[in-house]
Amino acid sequence: MSSLQAPGAVVMNRPHHFRPNPETSGDNAFQTLARNDESATGIQARSEFDQAVAALREAGVTVHVFDDEGTETPDSVFPNNWFSTHAGGHIAIYPMFAPNRRKERRWDVIEMLKRNYRVQDVIDYSGLEQDGLALEGTGAMVLDHIGRIAYTVKSNRADPVLLERFCTHFNFEPMVFEAKDAQGRDVYHTNVLMGIGTEYALICLSMLPDTQRRAEVAARLEETGREVIDLTPEQIAAFAGNALELTGRRRLLALSARAVEALRPDQIAVIERSAELLPLSIPTIETAGGSVRCMLAGIHLSPRERKTA
Template identity: 80%
Template sequence: MSILQAPRAVVMIRPHHFRSNPDTQADNAFQTATSQPEQVRNLALKEFNTAVTQLRTAGVTVHVFDDETQDTPDSVFPNNWFSTHAGGHIAIFPMFASNRRQERRWDVIETLKQRYRVQDVIDYSGLEEDGLALEGTGAMVLDHIGRIAYTVKSNRADPVLLERFCTHFNYEPMAFEARDANGRDIYHSNVLMGIGTEFALICLSMITDPSRRGEIAKRLEETGRNVIDLSQDQIANFAGNCFELTGNDRLLALSARALDALTPTQVAAIEQSARLLPISIPTLETAGGSVRCMLAGIHLSPRERTML
């Protein structure tokens, strides 16, 4: 089974002080303000722990790190500050919101170096001082097979930095504009689309330029994907924020809310090559992200034959 697109391992950050981040609410239309902070924290922890159990039961290796600080409300979404790549490469990314910059943890990177073969770490985070951001696999949805970085243009995806990343990591950048029905910019590419080994979920109608829309659909098809077109309502329910993984079999991890939004035809198309793994995280989704955002995929070779 090819695991190029669907990694066997992920990093997850357990949030002990989860809350909706006021510093990101202005440009994240998916975010919902929360009250009753203690209840929210407890529910978030319960949802997180259940998600870890589900993934491990499905055969996915999950490396869990605890975040007990109170200044990083979005730390449960680590895929924004680092990414890993076949051949032993790691990228560290600059973040748009200042309080999200505190999520970067070198103990996570050091653990990856100990357990996996890491050749180099390219750190772009210093570019925050120049007002540049490129928020990892939130800003970019990476086709590891076709070597394409699909990227919605936003303040969280600087075009110059995108070009630099793509040059370093050998991806072709495909940047485009996308907006919802109310004309609001899509803040992260991974709420608009998700790419599996044999299929791609995407809301084509949100891509504002019709010619670019056609180009993106064509590129996805050229790389062998069955393009499953999502509606804007399905995107609002996080149906695009999914992540293909390899466990005991090939899985598509997504939220229970996202699965409920899919049609029977769409479910059948996905199940031709991947088993659906719905995870219920309604509290965590109030932060404006879903299951994909919680999972930082590990596309590295383990040092030991048996992974820890």
Template identity: 75%
Template structure:
């Protein structure tokens, strides 16, 4: 049975046509230019395959689906277009960039239905027609135990749609503004923060409103999380883009770059309850996302296999 906050299974999408998405460069300050396209694609595939095997070796069930399109450069980041929830619920999300809307695949949802108990699928994606976006667990960092949806407001996280999601899935919305030192809006909540079972990693200084900053720190502590306060430089190195998992032991998946950015005292705090699991994905990170973005957690109960 999955730990409520730290799942033991994930969906990953193997990228065959990876590149830094030109349609998202306008609001993703984490994206960087990449090199020769064929070399970049080859490196991204190698990084992906190594990461998936590392997760499997650590006891995580990894469901890999191959990308089937040449027009979805961000397909390696599936956590934005769907999420799964205990009790058998799946949500499908509206995306901001038109070419990211092409990432949604019903064959993946059908495969989840075959392997796991799914009661319903709630599809919010039609709200793209109204210019609304809520990009899944990129836009929202969900505390599944405390039932709070921490959400940086942006063009990728509409507050009205956030309220609708929270009403349907029984979360409390906790929306706030966050900017970097140059005044750029943080494009996704999950680059700013990650919530484990016993701790939360967050850059409090990037939350614009001091009152809201204090409220969020208090809520995280009230819900049983030791707050690991990250610096903006650590955020730029994806130290906030982490994912708590349950393998053969409690794990925190993060990139090698993110681990290198952490201070020894922060690492000691994490390692009191969790084993760090670094994944080397420097090429994939040029697209502006890191390990958390690559992993769509499966919070569903497996179907019992019947003997034939």
């Protein structure tokens, strides 16, 4: 049941001053402006977060929770953008596009990973922000950890030179493509468009305007043995692509309750052949333009053996 693609542990960051981020609203079409009391929004987001943590733990996933009590990091509930972990003991730290998102990086998370898991090295790309470069982690890249492919939508959140550097360091093949929504706007993060499980892949192929590249992406997914679940733009708008496969007591697909409601029975049937759906209700958090997958920083590291007295 275990899978290189589906980690059994995640890092999550509990927000204490959640709100949609004005610094990212320019290119995140999934974001909606806050119209109600900011304090009430924050309380509701925290409640949704705690319920999601409880559901994940109940399903057997190890969840490492950190608290963000700062007021300058409205998107900190989405930690998958600033770091990622990789089999063999590797960690990457990423440069962020929006200045206030750069403040989300916290070294206590990295120290926790070193204490609890086997870490060989940490490669820190964040200094490249000074050169105006960004590569926003597993938001900008959807990683096939089995086939070693980094699917990446062209955007200002994924610099091509930095992507090549990451792929060289971490042994991935970059597969870059354009993606646009129904209004012709660039998709800002790859992980709202697609998600890769062990035996299936979720993607909205119609949002790839280049038909040849569309066919190449679909073929590449199928070559790695996955059944392609072709989502509609409407399903993408409901965050059906923003899902992460995890390993708990069984293999799971964590995604929002709204996303599950948007899936068709035949699509659910394909997923359920190898994973159980784990819907999490996070409507307030989704107003920030991200969903369940963005909240989960998967830990692809080997746990340290606990010393016994």
